[in-house]
Amino acid sequence: MLNRQKTLLTLLVTASRGVSKLELTKWAFLVRQETTSQGGNAFYDFLPYKYGPFSFCLYREIDGLVRDGYVDVMGDSSLNPTDLAVDVVESLSRNVRKDSLRIVQRFKALKSDYLIDYVYNQYPSYTVNSERQKLVKRKVAEPKVFTAGYEQMSVDAFLNRLIDNGIQRIIDVRNNPIARRYGFHKSTLSRLAGYLNIEYVHIPELGIDSSRRRNLITDGDYQKLFNHYEQETILVQKEAVDRVASLVKEKASVLVCMEANPICCHRSRLANAVAELTDLNIHDLGYCMK
Structure with a gap:
C-alpha cells in the first residue's frame, strides 16, 4: 500500500x-x-x-x-x-x-x-472553478506556442499547471497516447480535462512511433531522430501542422507529450514549425518536477 x-x-x-x-x-x-x-x-x-x-x-x-x-x-x-x-x-x-x-x-x-x-x-x-464561490478569476492566456510534458507528474499536478498558466486546450501530439501513470491515457486525459473546461484534441499523425525512440542515449541520437522527424513528418504532414497552427492561434493551446525536457521531445521541433507559421512565441510550461 x-x-x-x-x-x-x-x-x-x-x-x-x-x-x-x-x-x-x-x-x-x-x-x-x-x-x-x-x-x-x-x-x-x-x-x-x-x-x-x-x-x-x-x-x-x-x-x-x-x-x-x-x-x-x-x-x-x-x-x-x-x-x-x-x-x-x-x-x-x-x-x-x-x-x-x-x-x-x-x-x-x-x-x-x-x-x-x-x-x-x-x-x-x-x-477559480468553484460552483459555490469564485474568489479569484480563472486566468486565460494569450495565444502562444505553448508546450508541456507530463513526465514524473501526477495528472492533478499536470492539469493544475495548465490551469495556472491559462491554458484552454490540450493538443496531444503523442503517436499512441497510452500511459502507465493514471490519467494520461487518451480517454482518461480527455475526460478529466473536460471536467475542467479544457478542450482535448489528439493529432497522432504528428507523433513518433515508440519503436523509433528505443536506445536513444546521446544528444546526437535525439538530434538524429528529430532531424528525421522534421523531414519525414513535419514536411509531409503539412495539413496536420497547419491545423495545429490554426488551433494555437484560436486560443491558448498546449502541445503535450510525455518527456519533461522539450529538448528530448519532438514537440520542440513541431513548436518551431508552428511558430514560423503563426509568428507566435514558443513557451514551454516548465519541466522542474515536484
Missing part, C-alpha cells in the same frame, strides 16, 4: 466518526499545505474544481480502499475505516501520523460549509 493511502486511512481512523469524501479531500489538502511533512513523499497533488481543491487521484484511490476492504461506505455515504485500516496505520511514518492527527483535531468539529469557507479564504486560487 502506498504511504499516501495510509495517510488517508490515518485521517479516517483519527476522526473516530464517519467522514465524507469532501471532508477527507480537504483534510488531505491541509496536510499537504499546512504541515511540515506535507503528507510524505509522493503525496497527492490538488487542482481547483467544483468545491475548491480536489484530487482525481485521491478519489480514485478512495474507491480502491473501499474495494479492498480498508474502508466501509455507510448509508449516508460517509467513509469509515475497517479493522484492516487500523492495522496498517502504525506502519506510516511517525511525522506524517502526527501531522494527520493535528489536522483532524483542528478541523473535525467544523461542519462541511465552515471547512470549505476556511479553505477558500486561505487558498483562494483554488476557487
Whole structure:
C-alpha cells in the first residue's frame, strides 16, 4: 500500500466518526499545505474544481480502499475505516501520523460549509472553478506556442499547471497516447480535462512511433531522430501542422507529450514549425518536477 493511502486511512481512523469524501479531500489538502511533512513523499497533488481543491487521484484511490476492504461506505455515504485500516496505520511514518492527527483535531468539529469557507479564504486560487464561490478569476492566456510534458507528474499536478498558466486546450501530439501513470491515457486525459473546461484534441499523425525512440542515449541520437522527424513528418504532414497552427492561434493551446525536457521531445521541433507559421512565441510550461 502506498504511504499516501495510509495517510488517508490515518485521517479516517483519527476522526473516530464517519467522514465524507469532501471532508477527507480537504483534510488531505491541509496536510499537504499546512504541515511540515506535507503528507510524505509522493503525496497527492490538488487542482481547483467544483468545491475548491480536489484530487482525481485521491478519489480514485478512495474507491480502491473501499474495494479492498480498508474502508466501509455507510448509508449516508460517509467513509469509515475497517479493522484492516487500523492495522496498517502504525506502519506510516511517525511525522506524517502526527501531522494527520493535528489536522483532524483542528478541523473535525467544523461542519462541511465552515471547512470549505476556511479553505477558500486561505487558498483562494483554488476557487477559480468553484460552483459555490469564485474568489479569484480563472486566468486565460494569450495565444502562444505553448508546450508541456507530463513526465514524473501526477495528472492533478499536470492539469493544475495548465490551469495556472491559462491554458484552454490540450493538443496531444503523442503517436499512441497510452500511459502507465493514471490519467494520461487518451480517454482518461480527455475526460478529466473536460471536467475542467479544457478542450482535448489528439493529432497522432504528428507523433513518433515508440519503436523509433528505443536506445536513444546521446544528444546526437535525439538530434538524429528529430532531424528525421522534421523531414519525414513535419514536411509531409503539412495539413496536420497547419491545423495545429490554426488551433494555437484560436486560443491558448498546449502541445503535450510525455518527456519533461522539450529538448528530448519532438514537440520542440513541431513548436518551431508552428511558430514560423503563426509568428507566435514558443513557451514551454516548465519541466522542474515536484
